[in-house]
Amino acid sequence: MPMRQQNPQERIRNFFEVALGYSKEDAQKEAERCLLCKEPLCVQGCPVEIDIPAFIKLLREDKPQEALSKIKEKNNLPAVCGRVCPQEDQCEGRCILNKKKVPINIGALERYAADYGKVHSQKGLSASDHRLSIKIAVVGSGPAGLTAAADLAKMRYSVTLFESLHVPGGVLSYGIPEFRLPKEIVHEEIAAIKNLGVELKTDILIGKTFSLVDLFEAGYKAIFLGLGAGLPQFMGIPGENLDRVYSANEFLTRVNLMRAYKFPEFKTPVSIGKKIAVIGGGNVAFDSARCGARLGSQVSIIYRRGEAEMPARHEEIQNAKEEGITFQLLTQPVKIIGLDTGFVSGVECVKMQLGDPDSSGRRRPVAIAGSNFVLDADTVIIAIGQTPNPLLAKVTPELKTTPRGTVIIDKNYMTSIHGVFAGGDITTGADTVIAAMGAGKRAARAIDHYIKKVESRMAEIKKTTIQDILSLKNKRKITMLTAYDYPLALLVDRAGIDMILVGDSLANVVLGLDSTTKVGMNEMLHHAKAVSRAVTHSLVIGDMPYESYQLNPGKTVENAKRFIEEARCDCVKLEWFDQCLEVTEKTISSGVSVMGHIGLTPQTADKLGGFKVQGKDAQAAQKLIDQARALENAGCFAIVLECVPDKIAEIITQKLTIPTIGIGAGMSCDGQVLVTHDMLGLFERFTPKFVKKYLDLGPLILKAIEEYKNDVLQKRFPGQEHSFSIKNEELIKLKT
């Protein structure tokens, strides 16, 4: 059932909406016709897959508010889409009843639900609701930008919407005329989006006022570009710069955005004569033509193919005919003729005939030689298409575009610039409102994924603190490895290991000494500095060498501070010894965090009777438990348990509130530590039982070195590719 309309004689004199919409009775009658198909074809035709039968059923039950909510699950702008979507090509075109040419008027029902359901204010977030501190910039406030902004705001991002014009809405505001889409509806939709907490900033041209770099520097974590296709195309024929020759964009912007039809109440003029020729056959041409008619002129549309080939909506073509607009079909302008004053006086055209189909499948129009004629016209509006405005791409060479000027995106809507997304007409060229909205929606989801990925990576590379280590107890296992130099520390850090120990095992595995007690402060600091330079994530622990505290308890604090201040370590580790509690307390009260170390303490291994598992009998085990408790009380943030029976380690781990880090102490400890050289198989001399070799690097390196040796001996290295050359003539000069 068609909607009621203003009658043509009347509407041609005003800019009020042409289609008047359904009354409640109309809507129910139309809803009754719906078969509520189990496998609805209409839904397949809808680019955003609105559950059409479900909302129609709600309308039948006279529940327009619920019907609207149902639509809004998929479509943020139903009042707009109900009016401007090409339903005949989408849902209505697919409707099963269209087989008998009586499809359900889904557009009219969607519009009815939107107009009657809107009293019901939209639930959801509001501006005052809690937002994430993550800022996202959406540029361009057409359907693509509005949808992306709304969806991102619903995901609680802090969204700023930038628009270059002084009025938001994109084509909805500047292009589509009042009589098809009342601006009040657009403004209501925009108000609803602002209510979601989106901050709207008009009068900002991205590329001029701010560059994309400026936006990132201002803290925006991702940018969505919904800049549309705003660059008007001209034909390149003589006379196009005469007065009263307009691009459709200029004409429509003057009439719609600047409200020239209300001149002089609104101050922007549009100058037209009595006869307007509009060139083109799409929606843009028809909107221009129908505006022209309403401003009191006779309008003819010049189109190079036939009526059946016109890309405009069928409804618009019908409306235009009723409004007295005439068509010059199969006609191509070749020249615009002007007066001496500079104003237009006519359009020279040539007749066309349809030839073979072109790449788009439509038959290609070909000029009929000698068929030239002059069409009387004093105003010309060129509506042959728009492409994306090249302004931003011009100042942002990194933003890759196609030869047609559309911005290139990947399947996740990301442009050639990391963190910059795009969708809508800017990527597709002039398309439809619903296609732009769909792109905005999917891009919002892609941005959400992107942000989450970036954020989690950020969390990983965040510097680990003592607090982080403490909070990991009973949450997840803690990882710790040693490192003594820059390249290895880089790898350990990158792998996301929680703590790196610059251990006194330096003595054995790197310096070739036979006891850890033989390494001193200078060597330790030297290597700790190299490790600190490489680390961004892990907590770095400086291992206090024997001489720095056991030999000189009075110097403990001073030496601990050198690890922090000179080597940029985060804390130090002390092994248990007689005066351990005393020096630990002193060190901690001087502001340096301390990790304890009990069980097999290599620095005092001799006293313990060699490298042996500790705490094997009840008495020895009790001693270990007491030591651990005492260290916790002294203020240690973690304790290493070395070579302790797993059950004892388990008991200690349970009794302590601080984490235990085991090495040869079973799986119950809160974390594990190994000497990296051991687990990589780099240190061959001795491998304790508790080490798992993840890699046998030693033999691999050996093999490589032997190969090198043989290559050199047999003159296989270096080859040409490893050598530098000099020009032959220079060489000759040198020789002579």
Next chain:
Amino acid sequence: MFRIIKKETMAQGITALTITAPEIAAKAKAGHFVVVVAKENSERIPLTIANTDKTAGDITLIFQEVGFSTKELGLLNVGEHLEHLLGPLGTATHIENYGTVICIGGGVGIAEVWPVAKAMKEAGNRVIGILGARSRDYIILEDQLSLICGELFITTDDASYGRKGLVTDSLRGLLQAVEKSTHTQYPELVYAVGPVVMMKAVSELTKEYHIKTMVSLNPIMLDGTGMCGSCRVSVAGKVMFACVDGPEFDGHLVDFLELQKRLNSFKEKEACLNIACPRKT
């Protein structure tokens, strides 16, 4: 909303407004312009950024009241606001050390040439100024420009100040002097802003001498961002959008006649607005 913090009458019908607009000020360079919407129902009109104070975050616009919109703007006072302000727009002037640059301003074009002269001077050029106006009262910014220009020549139509005649008379005098002299040189660049006829005359003269000449065009604009084509001009036979490709172009390649005609597009309509103007003149 953009607050007006200073208003100054430069000459009868020529007003300077200083406006707080830190984001625009931060980016503004010589040759940039803004689009102004004075009130909610107003037109969008382009005006050159005549001066910028980057530390204070404000810009100064100097305009001549020629029709409704500029008169409406002239009625605004300190403390009031411009409804909308967009910028900086256009391609900034290419500034380099050319050697000698002659900067020519006609009428309110003096305000538009001021920032360019300043930037040329800062780049190390010797700047010669030629200012022209109807009469003495309409010569603006003379003090400011005399600080910048090594030599400053003034012409008035009615001989009330400086030399009687047009800016081209002074320019011709300078060029002829070089022609006769054995030790002086032609300027490397002539930069002219003013009425279309003036820019056309300057360009024709410098063409005879093969001196590179830039002019800043003032076609009718609407959005100022390259989406309407209202501002299109023909340069070397190619259609350019002055708001993004310009507004400066090589004066020897511009179709001034077409520009002049296109400026008449809305005359009829504008006349009807001027009757409704808030301050009937």
